Structures are given as C-alpha cells and as structure tokens.
Amino acid sequence: RGGWGLEANAEGGIASSLQDMTLWADALLHDRIAPGLLARMAEPATYPGGTPGIYGLGLASASYRGLRTISHGGRSPGFRSELLMFPDQDAAIVVMSNSSGVVPYDLARQIADIVLEASLGYFINPLVSVLLGRLFLGERLRPLQQVAVALACAGVLWRMLQVGALPWVALFLALTFGFYGLLRKRAPIDAVSGLFVETLLTLPLALAWLGWLAVHGELNFGHGAATKGNALAARIADRIHDAPAKAVIGRA
Numbered sequence: 001r002g003g004w005g006l007e008a009n010a011e012g013g014i015a016s017s018l019q020d021m022t023l024w025a026d027a028l029l030h031d032r033i034a035p036g037l038l039a040r041m042a043e044p045a046t047y048p049g050g051t052p053g054i055y056g057l058g059l060a061s062a063s064y065r066g067l068r069t070i071s072h073g074g075r076s077p078g079f080r081s082e083l084l085m086f087p088d089q090d091a092a093i094v095v096m097s098n099s100s101g102v103v104p105y106d107l108a109r110q111i112a113d114i115v116l117e118a119s120l121g122y123f124i125n126p127l128v129s130v131l132l133g134r135l136f137l138g139e140r141l142r143p144l145q146q147v148a149v150a151l152a153c154a155g156v157l158w159r160m161l162q163v164g165a166l167p168w169v170a171l172f173l174a175l176t177f178g179f180y181g182l183l184r185k186r187a188p189i190d191a192v193s194g195l196f197v198e199t200l201l202t203l204p205l206a207l208a209w210l211g212w213l214a215v216h217g218e219l220n221f222g223h224g225a226a227t228k229g230n231a232l233a234a235r236i237a238d239r240i241h242d243a244p245a246k247a248v249i250g251r252a
Contacts, residue, residue, distance in 0.1 A: 018094055025085055025092035038087065042070045064109060065116060066162030073105050084108040091115070114169060121173030123156055128178035136182060 016024075028038045042059040046052055054060050059072050067089065073082035082104035085092040093111050095104035130149055133139040141149060160167060184194060213219040 018096060021081075021083060021094040021096075022092070025083060025094065029085060029087055029090055029092065038070065064112060065164065066159075067116075071108075073108075080104050082108040084112060086112070113163075116163065117167040117169035118173060119170075120156070120159060120163070120167050121170035121177075123152070123159070124170055124174035125177045127152060127156065128174045129181055132178050132182045137185070 027033050028041075031037065038059075041057045042061045043056045044053050044061055045056055054062055059070050062069050062071065064084075064086075067086055070085045070087055071083060073080075075081075078098055080097045080099075080102065082095045083092065084095075093108045093115075095102075095108045095111070097104055097107075127149065130139075130141070134141075187194060189197065210219060
C-alpha cells in the first residue's frame, strides 16, 4: 500500500529506508549487482526523431557544479525522494521526506554543495599553510616546490570557478586549520602536552552542550540497549580513531 492508505502500483509500491538506499547506491557505484549495470541504466535514451534525452533505464545522467551526476527521484501520495550519485567521486546522497514542504531534489543538491565545499577546504588548507609559513615563519620554497604550489593553486581556482560561488565553508575550514597549525608550531609545548591542554579547553564547552541536551530531553548518550557487542565495537572504533593521531604524535 502507498501513502494515505491508497493502493500503489509501480511508484510508491516499494517500501525502503535510507539504509537500504545507501546499500543500493553503493552496490550500483561499485558494480556489485552486475558488471556495467549502472552505465547501462544511466545511458541516455534517444527519442523518436533523434532528439537526445537525459533519462535512461530508470536513471538520469546530468552534471552539477561541473561534476557528472546520475540521479533519480519521484513522488507518490505522501512521499518524496531523491537519489543523487557522483560516480567519479564515489559518493551518493539519499533524501526521503513525507512532508510537502520539502523538495528532495533541491535538498540533495544543497547537501552536495556543503560536501563539495568542505572537501575543497582540504585542498585549500595546504596552500594556506604554505602562505602562513612564508609570512610568519620566513620559510622559502625551492623552484620545483614553487611550481608544485602554482599548479595546486591553479587546480583549486579552476574548481572554485566550477562551483560558481565563493566557497565560504572551504575557506573557513582552510583558514581555521591553517592558523591552528601555525599556533601549534609556535607554541612552546610538546605534542602530547599540547593535546592535553586543548582537551581541557574544549571540555567545558562539551559538558555545557551535553548539559543543554539533557535539560531539553535530547541527550541520547548512555540510553538505549547497551550490549557487550556494542561496547566492544565502541572500544575498537575508539582505538581506530585514535591510531592516526597517536602515530603523528609519536613522530613529533
């Protein structure tokens, strides 16, 4: 049955979830269902008279912000959804809604904007670090290094032109990470002690946020079914998360 107790055929006739759609998109992007299936489903059809289309066997091929996309969306009484995939970036966005005030097509692309800007920030960050090193630490680049930085700048500028707007999120990430690295470089303290001080400084903010959530009944930490398996998985995830940082600290 579809939304509102109506009989549904074809569209709206399949019950799914975000987890199911995530697995489906992952299987399509990695050819786990059948070799070349995604390419065949997304191959645009040609209409009578030779007019090319963008829609294939269930999927539409287009581009967004200069990146190739494969997508499909639709609606049924009471439901709206959108699947937006970036095959070259191995990424997918799934939006589902049962509200008429939400347009999944637009929301999926707004999420893509945030993800694309955030990822761009990690490419800008090394360039900011090079600039800060030159301005505040007096570091100089060798000729080949200057060529490498110039090529990186050209690539970032080209990507910014494709985005079509000033990437505020990317610039914020790059500048904050860059100045954080500069402060840590100039601070007269070793890596482990510095990490301890940073943790102490952020601890009151974290506790205040948890307290606010608890007062408003939105604190989920510590609630729910706690099992030995979940506890073990949490400990393993904690070790994996800390391993890169500990390795960097060990080399510092």
